[in-house]
Amino acid sequence: MVAGGIGLVTWCLSNLWWALHLKILSKSKTRVSDVVPNKPECDKLNYRVIRLRNDLRILLVRDVSNNKKSWRAKSEVTEPEERQAAVGLAVAVGSFWDPPEAQGLAHFLEHMVFMGSQKYPAENALEDFLNMHGGFSNAHTEAEKTAFYFDVKPDHLAAALDIFVNFFVEPLLRADCISRELQAVDNEFQLAMHEDELRLQQIILSLSKKESVLNKFMWGNDKSLRKLPQKAGIDIRNLLSKFYNEHYKPENMCAVIRGPHSIDELQNMAEKTFGEIRRGNGPVRNSGQVHPTTWERPWTEYAFHRLIYVTPVKDNHEIVMMWNFESLQDTWKIKPMMFLSEILGFEGRGSLYSYFHKRRWCTELSVGNKGEDIDASSRHCTLMISVTLTMEGVRHTKEIVMSVLHYLHMLRNDGPSRKLYEEFQQISENYFRFRQDVEPLEFVENVVSEMMYYPDTHILDGDCVMMEYDADTIQRLLGRLRFSSMLVGIISCTVADHCTETEQWFGTKYGLESFPEDWIEEAFAIETSQGCPIHFHLPDQNPFVATDFTKFDDPHPNKEPTIVHSEHDMECWYLHDSIFSVPRTCIRVQLHNTVLHATPKGSITGLLIIEMAQILLKEKLYPAEIADLSYAIETEELGMFLAVTGYSSKVNLVFDILCSTIFNFDFDSDLLSMAKEVWRRRLVNAELDPSNLARDIRLFCLALNSHSMETLFSELIKITIEDVRHIYDELMENHKAVIYVHGNASLDHFHDIIRIFKKHRRSTKYEKFMHQPILHLAPGVLFHCATNKNSEDINNAIEMYFQVPGSCLHTRAVHRLLCAILEEPFFQSLRTEQQLGYHVSMSRKNTFGKLGFGVEIASAADRFSTTKMVECVESFLQNFKNKLQSMPNDTFSKEPEVHELMAVTKDEVISMYKQYLHPSSHERCALLIAVQSTSDKRWLIILCTSVAL
Numbered sequence: 001m002v003a004g005g006i007g008l009v010t011w012c013l014s015n016l017w018w019a020l021h022l023k024i025l026s027k028s029k030t031r032v033s034d035v036v037p038n039k040p041e042c043d044k045l046n047y048r049v050i051r052l053r054n055d056l057r058i059l060l061v062r063d064v065s066n067n068k069k070s071w072r073a074k075s076e077v078t079e080p081e082e083r084q085a086a087v088g089l090a091v092a093v094g095s096f097w098d099p100p101e102a103q104g105l106a107h108f109l110e111h112m113v114f115m116g117s118q119k120y121p122a123e124n125a126l127e128d129f130l131n132m133h134g135g136f137s138n139a140h141t142e143a144e145k146t147a148f149y150f151d152v153k154p155d156h157l158a159a160a161l162d163i164f165v166n167f168f169v170e171p172l173l174r175a176d177c178i179s180r181e182l183q184a185v186d187n188e189f190q191l192a193m194h195e196d197e198l199r200l201q202q203i204i205l206s207l208s209k210k211e212s213v214l215n216k217f218m219w220g221n222d223k224s225l226r227k228l229p230q231k232a233g234i235d236i237r238n239l240l241s242k243f244y245n246e247h248y249k250p251e252n253m254c255a256v257i258r259g260p261h262s263i264d265e266l267q268n269m270a271e272k273t274f275g276e277i278r279r280g281n282g283p284v285r286n287s288g289q290v291h292p293t294t295w296e297r298p299w300t301e302y303a304f305h306r307l308i309y310v311t312p313v314k315d316n317h318e319i320v321m322m323w324n325f326e327s328l329q330d331t332w333k334i335k336p337m338m339f340l341s342e343i344l345g346f347e348g349r350g351s352l353y354s355y356f357h358k359r360r361w362c363t364e365l366s367v368g369n370k371g372e373d374i375d376a377s378s379r380h381c382t383l384m385i386s387v388t389l390t391m392e393g394v395r396h397t398k399e400i401v402m403s404v405l406h407y408l409h410m411l412r413n414d415g416p417s418r419k420l421y422e423e424f425q426q427i428s429e430n431y432f433r434f435r436q437d438v439e440p441l442e443f444v445e446n447v448v449s450e451m452m453y454y455p456d457t458h459i460l461d462g463d464c465v466m467m468e469y470d471a472d473t474i475q476r477l478l479g480r481l482r483f484s485s486m487l488v489g490i491i492s493c494t495v496a497d498h499c500t501e502t503e504q505w506f507g508t509k510y511g512l513e514s515f516p517e518d519w520i521e522e523a524f525a526i527e528t529s530q531g532c533p534i535h536f537h538l539p540d541q542n543p544f545v546a547t548d549f550t551k552f553d554d555p556h557p558n559k560e561p562t563i564v565h566s567e568h569d570m571e572c573w574y575l576h577d578s579i580f581s582v583p584r585t586c587i588r589v590q591l592h593n594t595v596l597h598a599t600p601k602g603s604i605t606g607l608l609i610i611e612m613a614q615i616l617l618k619e620k621l622y623p624a625e626i627a628d629l630s631y632a633i634e635t636e637e638l639g640m641f642l643a644v645t646g647y648s649s650k651v652n653l654v655f656d657i658l659c660s661t662i663f664n665f666d667f668d669s670d671l672l673s674m675a676k677e678v679w680r681r682r683l684v685n686a687e688l689d690p691s692n693l694a695r696d697i698r699l700f701c702l703a704l705n706s707h708s709m710e711t712l713f714s715e716l717i718k719i720t721i722e723d724v725r726h727i728y729d730e731l732m733e734n735h736k737a738v739i740y741v742h743g744n745a746s747l748d749h750f751h752d753i754i755r756i757f758k759k760h761r762r763s764t765k766y767e768k769f770m771h772q773p774i775l776h777l778a779p780g781v782l783f784h785c786a787t788n789k790n791s792e793d794i795n796n797a798i799e800m801y802f803q804v805p806g807s808c809l810h811t812r813a814v815h816r817l818l819c820a821i822l823e824e825p826f827f828q829s830l831r832t833e834q835q836l837g838y839h840v841s842m843s844r845k846n847t848f849g850k851l852g853f854g855v856e857i858a859s860a861a862d863r864f865s866t867t868k869m870v871e872c873v874e875s876f877l878q879n880f881k882n883k884l885q886s887m888p889n890d891t892f893s894k895e896p897e898v899h900e901l902m903a904v905t906k907d908e909v910i911s912m913y914k915q916y917l918h919p920s921s922h923e924r925c926a927l928l929i930a931v932q933s934t935s936d937k938r939w940l941i942i943l944c945t946s947v948a949l
Contacts, residue, residue, distance in 0.1 A: 088444030104220015249280030
């Protein structure tokens with residue numbers, strides 16, 4: 001009775017406080033924060049954080065580099081591209097709030113919100129406006145938040161913002177759009193349902209308690225959002241409206257507005273638009289100050305502490321070890337998850353990866369979580385160790401689990417290392433200090449998604465910088481990582497006999513078993529022992545951590561790269577950075593020799609050499625990777641290229657190790673077997689995706705020296721170590737080396753790079769090699785049809801390629817502008833309006849120098865045949881001509897991305913469209929690839945014409 005009375009008093013006082021608070025807010029003005037966010041050293045943006053009177057928190061970002069008055073006075077040569085303006089909005093609600101009777105509702109609402117508002121009732125109001133003004137929009141739903149974002153030309157920011165914000169003032173949630181957008185959600189799920197990682201995730205979620213927010217199907221599909229609600233007599237639109245009205249309130253929202261306008265102008269835009277969203281009656285959930293440490297304990301001990309066997313879709317073998325514990329959101333300054341993930345995921349000497357790799361048990365190891373709130377929420381947190389296994393590793397799953405337990409026991413016994421924490425802290429500070437800007441749309445998406453978790457000062461660095469060492473917090477987390485609280489998942493076709501159950505949404509075959517007694521006994525012995533195997537130890541001091549950030553001046557600056565050194569078999573280009581002013585240097589080396597493309601054996605050998613080199617380099621250069629230096633080895637049209645990028649004071653060290661490995665290659669049969677196994681899986685898995693298969697066939701048809709995945713697979717099976725050595729020797733003995741150095745590098749630094757290169761690479765007899773020959777299509781259609789290699793995948797895919805003759809700069813400019821005009825209307829018509837599939841795109845193609853337009857579509861076979869997909873594309877191309885001709889002239893004279901676009905005329909764009917895209921053209925040269933699901937018996941019928949070489 002007393003307790004009930006106290007509760008009633010508390011409830012009354014709480015409501016009284018909020019009533020007074022809201023009354024005060026209704027009379028208050030915009031509050032400007034007295035602090036600005038910490039920002040990188042090279043960040044030229046200006047920031048202001050405000051809170052509107054409705055409690056919506058906004059980051060205003062003035063893009064100074066985009067100020068027209070500041071850059072239009074520059075010369076034509078150095079005139080930079082005008083950057084987009086961009087806006088993002090995040091709402092602190094997501095799939096955790098899905099009602100059980102309509103799972104996936106939060107995701108569905110994300111789609112429906114854009115379907116018109118009271119002020120702008122047209123369902124495509126925003127998309128049409130953005131299409132006319134060079135913009136793009138998107139959105140995504142997570143477990144505890146939903147984010148919406150768009151970009152647009154800066155002159156049209158205010159108008160676009162008004163359309164956008166009205167979706168959150170008074171949306172229509174149009175009943176006539178429900179069926180179509182529900183199909184879009186279902187299409188998205190159909191493409192995702194063959195991803196093994198997502199299939200395992202859904203199984204684990206299904207094992208949680210029925211009352212848990214994790215016991216959900218968060219994707220949503222036709223069954224969960226139409227069939228089941230209809231059967232229960234539930235109106236899905238009423239549910240959407242209820243969900244929106246309960247959660248889409250400004251006190252739950254954060255926003256970012258970025259543009260070249262002054263901060264005051266941006267604030268004025270925000271007040272006029274976002275200020276119109278009506279406040280709710282709830283507490284503020286967007287301040288970055290409230291981080292409750294809670295632990296919902298979504299699983300019972302019995303349900304979680306199990307062995308899960310899963311049959312994969314792809315040719316893949318993987319073991320996953322997972323732990324669940326309390327939320328870590330209030331430890332964001334310490335970042336214990338980041339610290340332990342760096343140690344457990346380390347791949348240098350003394351690491352788990354090194355131990356597994358030396359025994360040829362694994363090819364990859366990853367640790368941590370994605371940082372998405374399904375893994376790291378306010379309710380709980382998970383840590384996952386994922387090991388990609390070889391066939392030998394599949395036979396040693398128990399030893400792998402026990403090795404992980406040994407390593408964790410070592411960490412607990414030794415306790416957290418302050419010295420190691422401070423090293424990782426230095427790396428994180430370096431990363432943030434010199435982090436460079438990204439495209440405005442990516443910027444607002446990233447920042448608005450994280451903003452509600454961090455206070456004003458740390459909006460930009462809160463998610464990436466380790467700030468405070470706390471041994472107790474780290475040790476407490478280590479205490480959670482024990483065998484008694486571990487889930488182990490084994491994903492492999494070899495465990496099919498264990499998989500007797502079927503998950504209801506993805507249809508995944510799986511099995512649940514208790515841990516064998518010998519596992520339990522050995523785990524107990526490990527966790528109560530006093531010692532640790534000598535092959536495990538903490539990472540050594542990292543020699544790649546940069547401390548010298550000297551910036552070099554170039555006394556004779558050039559605007560373009562110049563040849564500084566030349567020999568008969570080597571050419572060296574240099575350009576000092578005079579724009580970005582960051583202490584970073586990029587080195588790129590091309591080894592010109594077409595032996596890696598001339599034959600299928602040469603192509604697969606090049607891929608195997610690179611794979612073996614990366615395996616050899618992993619232990620040596622993994623410390624460099626975590627210290628924010630990167631390297632790459634790849635094959636390309638001209639042969640092979642090597643690249644190193646990172647802090648100028650350390651790139652030479654990485655380049656030296658890279659060259660030493662490549663030019664003094666260690667051939668090893670075991671290493672080749674491992675590389676072959678990796679590539680066998682990659683080729684098999686790539687063919688299982690119908691869109692990948694269609695792209696592969698397009699390249700095979702166009703590039704005369706290109707080789708299909710099927711041909712490469714055939715060569716892979718029979719290749720020997722002698723074959724690899726022979727082709728490697730041919731590459732090394734006869735190539736031309738072209739070196740490019742760009743960035744914060746002095747001439748002395750440049751010559752050091754040349755010296756390192758010549759120390760490892762011997763002189764060669766260079767001959768000139770031919771470039772990749774490309775098929776010149778004749779007018780008409782060249783057609784190829786294939787069958788989806790994944791019998792369980794119900795998706796069809798098409799790829800249509802329209803070739804454009806000529807490759808001069810002006811032709812490229814017309815091609816680029818025409819494609820920019822087409823991309824959004826094409827997506828809007830075929831994806832949004834006709835719901836042809838979730839994967840729908842039109843893009844520019846440059847296939848070994850030959851220009852073209854590419855169409856890619858993937859759709860469920862039970863909805864659209866490949867014939868229907870082609871008909872829809874042709875109908876769009878037939879009808880768009882009139883729209884193109886009616887566009888105002890200023891559409892063709894936007895601010896240029898490249899200076900050459902300034903000379904492009906409307907007539908030239910229309911002419912290219914009529915000649916090379918319109919179905920009635922006798923000059924159109926098309927290549928059509930259709931990949932059909934095995935469930936679709938309606939084969940595409942099309943008249944094909946011959947082609948000319």
